[in-house]
Amino acid sequence: MGAMDEHQYEMKLEGALNLGCMKTGMEIEPEIQAAVRILLQGLGEDVDREGIKKTPLRVAKALRDGTKGYKQNVQEIVEGALFPEAGLENNRVGQAGGVGGLVIVRDLNLYSYCESCLLPFQVKCHVGYVPSGQQVVGLSKLSRVADVFAKRLQNPQRLADEICSSLQLSIRPTGVAVVLECLHIDFQSGGWEKLMVSSGSGVFQDQKDVNNNNIWTEFFSLLKIQSSVSGNTQKRINSISHWCPSEASETSTIPPSGMISAVTSMLRALGEDPLRKELVGTPTRFLSWLMNFxxxxxxxxxxxxxxxxxxxxxxxxxxxxxxxxxxxxxxxxxxxxxxxxxxxxxxxxxxxxxxxxxxxxxxxxxxxxxxxxxxxxxxxxxxxxxxxxxxxxxxxxxxxxxxxxxxxxxxxxxxxxxxxxxxxxxxxxxxxxxxxxxxxxxxxxxx
Amino acid sequence: MGAMDEHQYEMKLEGALNLGCMKTGMEIEPEIQAAVRILLQGLGEDVDREGIKKTPLRVAKALRDGTKGYKQNVQEIVEGALFPEAGLENNRVGQAGGVGGLVIVRDLNLYSYCESCLLPFQVKCHVGYVPSGQQVVGLSKLSRVADVFAKRLQNPQRLADEICSSLQLSIRPTGVAVVLECLHIDFQSGGWEKLMVSSGSGVFQDQKDVNNNNIWTEFFSLLKIQSSVSGNTQKRINSISHWCPSEASETSTIPPSGMISAVTSMLRALGEDPLRKELVGTPTRFLSWLMNFxxxxxxxxxxxxxxxxxxxxxxxxxxxxxxxxxxxxxxxxxxxxxxxxxxxxxxxxxxxxxxxxxxxxxxxxxxxxxxxxxxxxxxxxxxxxxxxxxxxxxxxxxxxxxxxxxxxxxxxxxxxxxxxxxxxxxxxxxxxxxxxxxxxxxxxxxx
Missing domain, CATH: 3.30.1130.10 (GTP cyclohydrolase I, C-terminal domain/NADPH-dependent 7-cyano-7-deazaguanine reductase, N-terminal domain)
Structure with missing residues (x-):
């Protein structure tokens, strides 16, 4: 029922608007549009210039689409797509099908928004689970659930953890594994920040030392990632809050307070709490990038x-x-x-x-x-x-x-x-x- | 305004349904759902089996989404996204920007439905145009317009021609070039049918012999396709109606007439004319594939x-x-x-x-x-x-x-x-x- 949920969501957003309103677009996220106009002026732009006069609307729609996960419900996505599937016949020793037969969906291309600097980052997402209770979930639902959490302001580790725990809760399998390969633009160096994170529940969590956990080794074999699993584990501990390049670079110039207020109001319009500790420095970091232009x-x-x-x-x-x-x-x-x-x-x-x-x-x-x-x-x-x-x-x-x-x-x-x-x-x-x-x-x- | 057009389309489709109807899903494309039930019975399946009891609804939604291009309007997508962009300064000889500066968007992944056999085929789409009149179009619109025509029952050459001519009409540039690399499952041989087709308008059409048309050579250089352009031209002439593997393979068994009627009613429900000459044999071809299962x-x-x-x-x-x-x-x-x-x-x-x-x-x-x-x-x-x-x-x-x-x-x-x-x-x-x-x-x- 995933597609229908999205339709309902869009209807809720657009339903109240008549065609006339849609043509001007002023009713779509007006706080964000107002904030973007302030940012454009802060860059020294003429907000009525032809090329950018609709930029506030386009940014508002992009941010709304990019954060629609806040309004989506995982349980509803999954519950229509759980299918009975037998395990092995009684007299056999082993694991297969709906009891123990590992399932992995690899190479799901997603993008998310970095909560540190508000730039999108790319995610190659791999999800696996070990079915139990003689049931499996429709394969596309693993992708849809991952996308619910990607379409929020995120950092890689929390994204992995949220995908993992929500699949564990909604499918109730023997275990869930999530590996994300994330790419964040590093504007200062002209390169990329790469980070691989993992999250596991059930059998994927029981053995905390990822190095000696065979099921993780098998999972990585099937991903065809020649991963230094220990490197991966280390990342989990150290890099959660420092992967965004904007956190490393200290800026000397303080952006105008009107622009900071504008970004703060954008965060609020998306339903976020600008005082959440990960978001407190976000307006400054976003602006230190923006002011390059x-x-x-x-x-x-x-x-x-x-x-x-x-x-x-x-x-x-x-x-x-x-x-x-x-x-x-x-x-x-x-x-x-x-x-x-x-x-x-x-x-x-x-x-x-x-x-x-x-x-x-x-x-x-x-x-x-x-x-x-x-x-x-x-x-x-x-x-x-x-x-x-x-x-x-x-x-x-x-x-x-x-x-x-x-x-x-x-x-x-x-x-x-x-x-x-x-x-x-x-x-x-x-x-x-x-x-x-x-x-x-x-x-x-x-x- | 592309995103809003899609919302409007979804609203039109779903708008009349209340939440109760959506839960059963019976109101979504009922003719297609009825047809799919006949097909499942024809395969010898129990249509109430847990795994497939919602298959009619899922197929109906997939087909509806996969053919939504019939109800989309290119002019509306493009007209909000034409931007003034100067050409070269007066005293200069050359082409750039909004006057003559070739623009190419490469490697757009699309899929379309084969009108011959109703299976989806993959499309890697490359679109280029030469701006004129001091205006350019938003890059994403090239992708959105291509998708409007991909989301219909198609063959590769018509798909390329329709993308090309609609961009020519809506942007009015000096010329438009479209190259599609298409992949169709060849179920009989267990392989793939590959086909590259092209379509050109304006400066891309003036020189009919693709081999000696420099602007085509430059276009292919920028696609980084080491294409035998002559092979490509030949394909244009011969392969339009015979690329689908199901057309080459003659089947000896005639499917039950009830199943043929069911597929015909699906075509009609999508807004197609089952008597259009390319579609006359489609139900038989689709069923000759389906009956393998x-x-x-x-x-x-x-x-x-x-x-x-x-x-x-x-x-x-x-x-x-x-x-x-x-x-x-x-x-x-x-x-x-x-x-x-x-x-x-x-x-x-x-x-x-x-x-x-x-x-x-x-x-x-x-x-x-x-x-x-x-x-x-x-x-x-x-x-x-x-x-x-x-x-x-x-x-x-x-x-x-x-x-x-x-x-x-x-x-x-x-x-x-x-x-x-x-x-x-x-x-x-x-x-x-x-x-x-x-x-x-x-x-x-x-x-």
């Missing part, structure tokens, strides 16, 4: 490399075209923020150009600076690509191709949930816009 | 290898335990049908056993027969694993471990859409149920 910080960065930037590539411009060769700078890391959903997107930028000789290391580092510079504001990938191309063209000789390849967090969170999808955008200037052979050569060289 | 056919197959089956492994039973060695048969192909949703699941079965010597090739082929045999009826994976273990145990010496690993179509279609997830089930008999070292050895040897 404020308009004023961009101009500051621009000045830092403007001197080098504005000096054109004289040598290249002075040569005749036949001496020009194609060069490329590939895989320049890209991090930016989608202005439609206030969610990060990340990937790489590739730049191709014609020149008499390859640019020197100083100019190469400037290319990375330019990518970083245009990533550091609210963006759409199409505009970002165009801006990089226009900025680097003068000092690369004018003939430039820029390809950005990025994964968008907004394509995996919200209703879309297109895990594994990515976006490529292209900008071509000068010779690259007319010479299809040059374009093909460059595109064929991409990693 | 009828109860009576199982007993027939049982007799074919009962003689060999029932002869126990005397040699193994006569030896003392210390001479026994562990052997395994890995990767026995498995195809079966989920009794909860009437959707296929497929994968491999691994069998481990203790014996004085490895079983001979005849007995090995019997193991595959047993797997095939228990796959050939409505199943749940837990029971299938148990039944295989119980059947092979006597003639493998009694100490047996069976692991089934399978992907369930019901986990990717319907609301779940957990692409890439898989399920492992385990049954252990005799020594394997007590000897954790033996279990670990076997599980560690799995591919």
């Amino acid at each position: 404020q308009i004023c910080s961009i101009e500051k960065k621009l000045n830092a490399f403007a001197g080098n930037m504005l000096e054109p590539n004289m040598k290249a411009n002075g040569e005749v075209k036949c001496n020009m060769k194609a060069y490329s700078e590939l895989n320049l890391p890209l991090w930016s923020m989608c202005e439609h959903h206030l969610l990060p997107f990340y990937g790489v930028v590739h730049i191709g150009y014609f020149s008499a000789e390859e640019i020197n290391p100083t100019r190469k580092s400037i290319l990375q600076e330019v990518v970083h510079f245009y990533g550091s504001k609210l963006q759409v990938q199409e505009r970002l690509t165009k801006e990089i191309a226009e900025t680097v063209a003068p000092f690369l000789g004018g003939d430039v191709i820029v390809v950005a390849e990025a994964s968008h967090t907004c394509m995996l969170s919200r209703g879309v949930e297109k895990f594994g999808s990515s976006t490529a955008t292209v900008a071509v200037l000068g010779r690259f816009s007319t010479d299809s052979e040059a374009r093909a050569l460059f595109l064929g060289s991409l990693p | 009828q109860i009576c056919s199982i007993e027939k197959k049982l007799n074919a290898f009962a003689g060999n089956m029932l002869e126990p492994n005397m040699k193994a039973n006569g030896e003392v335990k210390c001479n026994m060695k562990a052997y395994s048969e890995l990767n026995l192909p498995l195809w079966s049908m989920c009794e909860h949703h009437l959707l296929p699941f497929y994968g491999v079965v691994h069998i481990g056993y203790f014996s004085a010597e490895e079983i001979n090739p005849t007995r090995k082929s019997i193991l595959q027969e047993v797997v095939h045999f228990y796959g050939s009826k409505l199943q749940v994976q837990e029971r299938l694993t148990k039944e295989i273990a119980e059947t092979v145990a006597p003639f493998l010496g009694g100490d047996v471990i069976v692991v089934a690993e399978a992907s369930h179509t019901c986990m990717l279609s319907r609301g779940v859409e957990k692409f890439g997830s898989s399920t492992a089930t385990v049954a252990v008999l005799g020594r394997f149920s007590t000897d954790s070292e033996a279990r670990a050895l076997f599980l560690g040897s799995l591919p």
Whole structure:
């Protein structure tokens, strides 16, 4: 009955709205929309700008969808999907079917919201249980129950524990095991924080030392994870409250109190208690990330490399075209923020150009600076690509191709949930816009 | 506004139902539920059996969700998500941003229903367009529009054409390109039918010969598909109506007319015209697949290898335990049908056993027969694993471990859409149920 529960939930949310209201969208989570407008203003944005004027509505809907687990009921999801299933015939020694036959559902792609910084994090979820009482549960319910708890503000260990204990309570099997492989964007370092956590009940809990617990070893064998189980155990103890990169990085600047109040009101609108100890620092941490994208910080960065930037590539411009060769700078890391959903997107930028000789290391580092510079504001990938191309063209000789390849967090969170999808955008200037052979050569060289 | 459109659709469907009706579920697509009951009876099943008594409701909901695209409107999805985006600055030669800057969204996982046989097929969808008129569309809308047409009864080429032309109409760009990589279960051969199709409009259509069209070459470069583009073109001409494996295989037996009428009424309930030429043979093709799982056919197959089956492994039973060695048969192909949703699941079965010597090739082929045999009826994976273990145990010496690993179509279609997830089930008999070292050895040897 899981699907119907979701329909009921949506009806409850939307049911009171007539079509007119839906068109303006003002009635959807008005506190969150008001808070997002304050945040946009705090970034120095014009909240009536076409690209972002509906961002408050989009963020409100994304957060509502991303936290709908608060209003879902596990018991109702599971109780319609428990099926009688016999164990082994009487005269046999062993475990199978509805009595003791281990069941594992692997590689469920979920996402959740980090309670520390409000950014979504990815979860590869593996759930196992040992049936008892001659009954099994419909396989999709393991996924649905996991999603109920993923769609809340979470940290990995609590997420694993909540999935585990709710399945134990609702199915009442001999034991439940949950392993989560979590990936959190580390915006400061431009990398990822990875964490594997586990949670067990019943036979998976009886032996506290995971290293010597055979059923855990078997579970990991079937997950095909060559896991250092001891490493896993250690994580359980130490990393619960410190896995979010924003907790490690101390910020010197204190965000405006109006913005802090705005984020606090968002937490309250989602049904959370902003005074819960894990959430007390969340508004500050969220804002210390968000403020990387404020308009004023961009101009500051621009000045830092403007001197080098504005000096054109004289040598290249002075040569005749036949001496020009194609060069490329590939895989320049890209991090930016989608202005439609206030969610990060990340990937790489590739730049191709014609020149008499390859640019020197100083100019190469400037290319990375330019990518970083245009990533550091609210963006759409199409505009970002165009801006990089226009900025680097003068000092690369004018003939430039820029390809950005990025994964968008907004394509995996919200209703879309297109895990594994990515976006490529292209900008071509000068010779690259007319010479299809040059374009093909460059595109064929991409990693 | 895509998410709201879906809510409206769900409200329209469910809105008239009060909570009491929802509990019984009888009001959801009653024609489909009635048809599914006829099909279950035709398979020789007891429609009141606990495991399948709600199958008509589940199938009705799965089909309704899987064909909701008939009631969705592309224009409404796109029109709220067109954003102004400048092209290059005036004095520059080239293409970028909202004028000419190619945008590609890659690797969107979708599924659709084959209009030829009603089985779901997987689609990896790649969409590109060349913006014009200083506007771009929100990236997620490319995915949402593709899904509108995927959620209908389809064949790959029409799916690609409909996605392409609707994006062309609603965004009005310089051109749209769609490439679909489709995978259809080939139940007869135990493999997959793969097909790549493409569709182009505007600049992607101007040059009809795909081989010499540079913009197509660039598009494929960015998809990182080393495609034989000519092969692709050929497919476009020849394979549209013959890609579904059920069209190639002629069946000698004609299914009961009551079952044919039942499938026809399902098509009508989905809003399709059963007389549309692509659908005329669909009920027969669907049933020729379905009838592989009828109860009576199982007993027939049982007799074919009962003689060999029932002869126990005397040699193994006569030896003392210390001479026994562990052997395994890995990767026995498995195809079966989920009794909860009437959707296929497929994968491999691994069998481990203790014996004085490895079983001979005849007995090995019997193991595959047993797997095939228990796959050939409505199943749940837990029971299938148990039944295989119980059947092979006597003639493998009694100490047996069976692991089934399978992907369930019901986990990717319907609301779940957990692409890439898989399920492992385990049954252990005799020594394997007590000897954790033996279990670990076997599980560690799995591919």
